[in-house]
Amino acid sequence: MKFSITVGAAGAGRDPAALADLAGLAETAGWDAFFLEDYVCYRGLPTYDPWVCLAVIASATNRIRLGTTVTPLPRRQPWELAAQAVAIDQLSGGRLILGVGSGAADDLAVTALGSPVTAPERAAQLDEGLQVLTALWTGKAVQHHGRYYRIDGLHLAATPTQQPRIPIWVGGDLRRPGVRRRLTQWDGACVYRERALDPDDVLDIAAMIRAAGRDPAGYDIKVSGNEDRLTDFGAAGATWWGRWIPPGDPDETRKIIAAGPPGHP
Helix, strand or coil: CEEEEEEECECCCCCHHHHHHHHHHHHHHCCCEEEEECCCCECCECECCHHHHHHHHHHHCCCCEEEEEEEEHHHCCHHHHHHHHHHHHHHHCCCEEEEEECCCCCCHHHHCCCCCCCHHHHHHHHHHHHHHHHHHCCCCCEEEECCCCEEEEECCCCCCCCCCCCCEEECCECCCHHHHHHHCCCCEECCECCCCCCHHHHHHHHHHHHHCCCCHHHCEEEEECCHHHHHHHHHHCCCEEEEEECCCCHHHHHHHHHCCCCCCC
């Protein structure tokens, strides 16, 4: 099992330069990935664009994976995200993981900028946005006439370092049918429930992947919480365990990261 840190690019000690320093500390301490939450604004705290932050994180590290868990794709233009992701993947030497979701209904970046869309609309926009995003990553001209996006021959010649594409992990509520369907279509799961996932949830996800005709051995499942059950998580098929550190005391954040992942000497 691999181990990750997730933080928001918001609050004291979370500006781009500070996040690059934290990511370097995570790499030294033995963590395997450093993920950012993707917000435009967060609880009134100073908030920084995660993709700018990922650029400096990529430059400050050499080994660990990096990315978002998760990017609400419906509030980003998929062609802009496609270009940003390729740039970070190239800069990092192929270390980017893109977590995606439909976003929260109370996200101020949605509600303050126009009429908020319903959950089904956000889900449909996420699915269509993923079609556009991955088509643009092929380096071929894209023709797409959908409900939310119309593209006539847009060609992004720069392509990801990783092939066949940058890994896409799906977030969202594991209980929702749309999330469960989406999990079988992409490369990994970073989902949640009303409680922390347990090993039975991991077995459930693995069974869905098998039922879709895919090999769970090539599929990533990220969990968090229930640190005392890491062995059970691994036996069930989880490939990542993550620690989320909420905004707060910068010294406490550094202390948690410097301690390294569970079981690290």
